[in-house]
Amino acid sequence: xxxxxxxxxxxxxxxxxxxxxxxxxxxxxxxxxxxxxxxxxxxxxxxxxxxxxxxxxxxxxxxxxxxxxxxxxxxxxxxxxxxxxxxxxxxxxxxxxxxxxxxxxxxxxxxxxxxxxxxxxxxxxxxxxxxxxxxxxxxxxxxxxxxxxxxxxxxxxxxxxxxxxxxxxxxxxxxxxxxxxxxxxxxxxxxxxxxxxxxxxxxxxxxxxxxxxxxxxxxxxxxxxxxxxxxxxxxxxxxxxxxxxxxxxxxxxxxxxxxxxxxxxxxxxxxxxxxxxxxxxxxxxxxxxxxxxxxxxxxxxxxxxxxxxxxxxxxxxxxxxxxxxxxxxxxxxxxxxxxxxxxxxxxxx
Amino acid sequence: xxxxxxxxxxxxxxxxxxxxxxxxxxxxxxxxxxxxxxxxxxxxxxxxxxxxxxxxxxxxxxxxxxxxxxxxxxxxxxxxxxxxxxxxxxxxxxxxxxxxxxxxxxxxxxxxxxxxxxxxxxxxxxxxxxxxxxxxxxxxxxxxxxxxxxxxxxxxxxxxxxxxxxxxxxxxxxxxxxxxxxxxxxxxxxxxxxxxxxxxxxxxxxxxxxxxxxxxxxxxxxxxxxxxxxxxxxxxxxxxxxxxxxxxxxxxxxxxxxxxxxxxxxxxxxxxxxxxxxxxxxxxxxxxxxxxxxxxxxxxxxxxxxxxxxxxxxxxxxxxxxxxxxxxxxxxxxxxxxxxxxxxxxxxx
DNA sequence: GGTAAGAGCTAAAGCGCTTGAGTGGCAGGA
DNA sequence: TCCTGCCACTCAAGCGCTTTAGCTCTTACC
Numbered sequence: 001x002x003x004x005x006x007x008x009x010x011x012x013x014x015x016x017x018x019x020x021x022x023x024x025x026x027x028x029x030x031x032x033x034x035x036x037x038x039x040x041x042x043x044x045x046x047x048x049x050x051x052x053x054x055x056x057x058x059x060x061x062x063x064x065x066x067x068x069x070x071x072x073x074x075x076x077x078x079x080x081x082x083x084x085x086x087x088x089x090x091x092x093x094x095x096x097x098x099x100x101x102x103x104x105x106x107x108x109x110x111x112x113x114x115x116x117x118x119x120x121x122x123x124x125x126x127x128x129x130x131x132x133x134x135x136x137x138x139x140x141x142x143x144x145x146x147x148x149x150x151x152x153x154x155x156x157x158x159x160x161x162x163x164x165x166x167x168x169x170x171x172x173x174x175x176x177x178x179x180x181x182x183x184x185x186x187x188x189x190x191x192x193x194x195x196x197x198x199x200x201x202x203x204x205x206x207x208x209x210x211x212x213x214x215x216x217x218x219x220x221x222x223x224x225x226x227x228x229x230x231x232x233x234x235x236x237x238x239x240x241x242x243x244x245x246x247x248x249x250x251x252x253x254x255x256x257x258x259x260x261x262x263x264x265x266x267x268x269x270x271x272x273x274x275x276x277x278x279x280x281x282x283x284x285x286x287x288x289x290x291x292x293x294x295x296x297x298x299x300x301x302x303x304x305x306x307x308x309x310x311x312x313x314x315x316x317x318x319x320x321x322x323x324x325x326x327x328x329x330x331x332x333x334x335x336x337x338x339x340x341x342x343x344x345x346x347x348x349x
Numbered sequence: 350x351x352x353x354x355x356x357x358x359x360x361x362x363x364x365x366x367x368x369x370x371x372x373x374x375x376x377x378x379x380x381x382x383x384x385x386x387x388x389x390x391x392x393x394x395x396x397x398x399x400x401x402x403x404x405x406x407x408x409x410x411x412x413x414x415x416x417x418x419x420x421x422x423x424x425x426x427x428x429x430x431x432x433x434x435x436x437x438x439x440x441x442x443x444x445x446x447x448x449x450x451x452x453x454x455x456x457x458x459x460x461x462x463x464x465x466x467x468x469x470x471x472x473x474x475x476x477x478x479x480x481x482x483x484x485x486x487x488x489x490x491x492x493x494x495x496x497x498x499x500x501x502x503x504x505x506x507x508x509x510x511x512x513x514x515x516x517x518x519x520x521x522x523x524x525x526x527x528x529x530x531x532x533x534x535x536x537x538x539x540x541x542x543x544x545x546x547x548x549x550x551x552x553x554x555x556x557x558x559x560x561x562x563x564x565x566x567x568x569x570x571x572x573x574x575x576x577x578x579x580x581x582x583x584x585x586x587x588x589x590x591x592x593x594x595x596x597x598x599x600x601x602x603x604x605x606x607x608x609x610x611x612x613x614x615x616x617x618x619x620x621x622x623x624x625x626x627x628x629x630x631x632x633x634x635x636x637x638x639x640x641x642x643x644x645x646x647x648x649x650x651x652x653x654x655x656x657x658x659x660x661x662x663x664x665x666x667x668x669x670x671x672x673x674x675x676x677x678x679x680x681x682x683x684x685x686x687x688x689x690x691x692x693x694x695x696x697x698x
Numbered sequence: 699g700g701t702a703a704g705a706g707c708t709a710a711a712g713c714g715c716t717t718g719a720g721t722g723g724c725a726g727g728a
Numbered sequence: 729t730c731c732t733g734c735c736a737c738t739c740a741a742g743c744g745c746t747t748t749a750g751c752t753c754t755t756a757c758c
Contacts, residue, residue: 010474010475010477010744012743012744012745013744013745014744022707022708023707023708023709024708024744024745024746025707025708025709025710025746025747026706026707026708028745028746028747029706029707029746029747032746034746034747035705035706036705036706036707037705037706037707038705038706038707041706041707053471053475054475055472055475055476056476056744056745057411057412057476057477057743057744057745058408058411058417058476058477058478059407059408059409059410059411059412059417059477059743059744059745060408060412060477060713060743060744060745060746061408061744061745061746062406062407062408062713062745063406063408063409063412063712063713063714063715063743063744063745063746064712064713064744064745064746064747065712065713065745065746065747066745066746068407068408069476070456073457082435082438082439082442084433084434084435084638084639084640085433085435085438086431086433086434088438089431089434089437089438090431092457092459093431093459096458096459100458103472103476105456105458105478106456106457106458107419107454107455107456107457108422108441108455108456108457109445109449109454109455110441110442110445123404123452125359126359126402126403126404127404127405127406127407127418127452128359128406128407128408128409128714129407129454234639235639235642235643261639261643264643265643268643268644268645271645289433290433290583290584290610290614291433291640291643293584294584294610294613294614294617294640294643294644295617295643295644296617296620359714361713361714361715362714362715363714371737371738372737372738372739373714373715373716373738373739374716374717374737374738374739374740375736375737375738377715377716377717378716378717378736378737381716383716383717384735384736385735385736385737386736386737387735387736387737390736390737405714405715406713406714406715408713408714408715409713409714409715409716409743410714410715410716411715411743412713412714412715412716412742412743412744412745413714413715413716413717413742413743414715414716414717414742414743415715415716477744
């Protein structure tokens with residue numbers, strides 16, 4: 001049995017300098033593609049570094065003003081709310097693809113709420129831990145952009161509203177209003193006049209955008225039996241709201257759910273009440289996932305590429321870190337995947 | 350409009366020292382509860398630090414040998430496999446609860462596969478980024494424990510096998526074998542003799558443990574129509590395998606799925622073939638989530654507290670970082686939540 | 699032939715913190 | 729009285745890197 005072998009020592013630039021017979025500064029220049037060394041020396045240094053398996057110490061780098069080579073990501077949800085959800089993992093996975101390429105780390109934290117999240121940002125900033133952050137779930141009257149401004153932390157707001165201007169903050173957004181308009185358009189064409197939108201958390205910015213867009217579309221078409229109901233995204237509330245609206249005197253003929261979980265719970269609830277989908281009521285989920293193909297009938301859903309969304313956000317953040325200007329970029333409008341849960345409204349008998 | 354306000358400057362120990370009228374070293378002693386300063390001075394320094402909103406720079410700390418105050422977590426799954434899954438988010442959320450208390454950061458990364466993951470560990474180690482790591486999805490003949498040993502990186506294997514001994518590696522495990530035995534016991538009592546276990550990825554250690562346990566149980570009872578089939582955990586394979594086994598001449602009367610996603614897909618597939626659950630075939634999901642209550646009938650499932658699992662793992666890791674010995678701790682056996690998908694086998698007509 | 703301009707390199711300071719080696723003052727013992 | 733020992737504190741080095749200033753050669757040019 002080998003005696004407790006001491007952990008291998010990490011090679012440093014000094015080791016490289018010694019092996020290559022040059023000064024540490026020369027090594028630094030060589031390895032960072034900075035002028036000041038000949039190509040010959042640069043090559044030699046590079047070879048030695050590789051051979052030694054050298055990697056820059058992020059701590060040292062950060063200390064000498066280069067930044068922490070890390071970005072932060074906070075998910076502000078209480079633990080028990082973190083249910084069945086493919087969006088965030090996919091988003092993160094897209095983010096990583098871009099970050100990994102640049103050897104940027106992702107510091108992840110789940111927080112209780114937005115206030116807690118702000119505390120995390122402050123701490124990260126004070127501790128010199130991150131160079132920038134990715135902000136999700138933008139709220140109405142969100143304190144986070146202000147805070148990031150104050151701290152001078154670059155950030156990308158994912159799913160933010162494009163009009164809000166904060167220096168140093170980029171925004172990556174999806175055109176919820178446009179998607180909602182298209183959706184209503186489609187349902188209208190199928191003859192639907194009574195539509196209920198079972199929305200998500202009321203203080204999320206995109207929830208409000210969707211609600212507003214729905215109201216606008218309804219107004220334009222003179223539909224007055226159209227409404228939105230906010231929920232907490234859970235299957236329980238999805239089912240409860242579904243029951244409530246279907247038991248009303250003039251039940252809707254179409255239901256739009258703000259996520260896949262509620263949509264699935266909703267069709268189950270509808271079935272219990274004797275409503276058949278799509279014969280009696282059409283259902284659309286605003287978010288596509290394997291879930292939508294796990295129930296009968298398969299759910300029509302708005303599908304977006306969450307991985308790509310993450311990639312885009314991360315790309316914007318790296319651009320910001322490179323000193324680029326804050327930008328607002330729009331990702332493609334989610335596409336409606338028509339499956340079996342939407343149909344023309346049944347002609348009155 | 351305020352002209353591009355410069356980001357606030359982070360206060361350093363030097364600032365505190367100046368304000369408190371002592372040397373930097375005294376500040377360091379005071380703030381780290383080290384002897385060498387009087388209580389009076391300590392108090393004053395602490396007050397000044399608080400007032401300035403000082404937080405130690407992790408970079409500087411790490412550089413002076415204190416460690417990075419960060420632990421790493423790698424998820425080795427290709428992006429598209431990251432589907433509907435509540436386990437990891439819950440696990441991470443539990444981990445965070447413990448880490449946040451100690452102001453430890455969590456560096457998160459998704460990798461393609463285990464080889465890739467090993468590369469991440471190497472890089473993290475060389476870059477001085479993490480003090481320890483949490484390893485999930487242990488494999489049969491897993492290269493990661495060896496690597497961590499070699500690097501001298503403390504780690505906790507989540508769901509590992511308890512017999513494997515690696516100095517510096519703790520293990521947190523669930524008794525899969527015991528759970529499987531109990532499960533088979535219950536099904537046997539209900540009269541089930543033909544049982545198929547639709548397992549997960551074949552090279553995961555716990556998949557093998559479950560398969561072995563099932564075989565052992567079957568052997569003990571003399572059941573020879575019991576088998577395990579491995580899959581990739583996806584709804585697609587879950588459904589495919591279900592179809593295949595149900596179309597066999599003597600179809601099983603009970604199906605055990607290694608996760609909730611496959612179980613749900615499985616009942617749908619069964620229904621299509623005209624099998625009714627639980628009348629014709631009983632179904633149990635090894636993993637409980639909202640999913641199990643989204644289908645009819647509600648699925649009986651093995652439920653474990655993933656958040657608590659995460660907490661335990663993180664606690665072990667912090668103990669390790671504090672210089673404690675490597676330990677092997679067992680979390681409670683998952684509990685069977687009996688819902689509507691399991692029933693006594695139908696008496697032969 | 700003298701000088702000026704680079705090219706290619708080194709020396710040294712500094713980032714914010716820890717830490718081991720002092721240092722001065724004071725109390726107590728011989 | 730002097731010495732010892734301790735307390736409370738300061739000094740300075742060092743962690744691994746970047747970066748500015750400077751230094752020494754070549755080479756080019758009038």
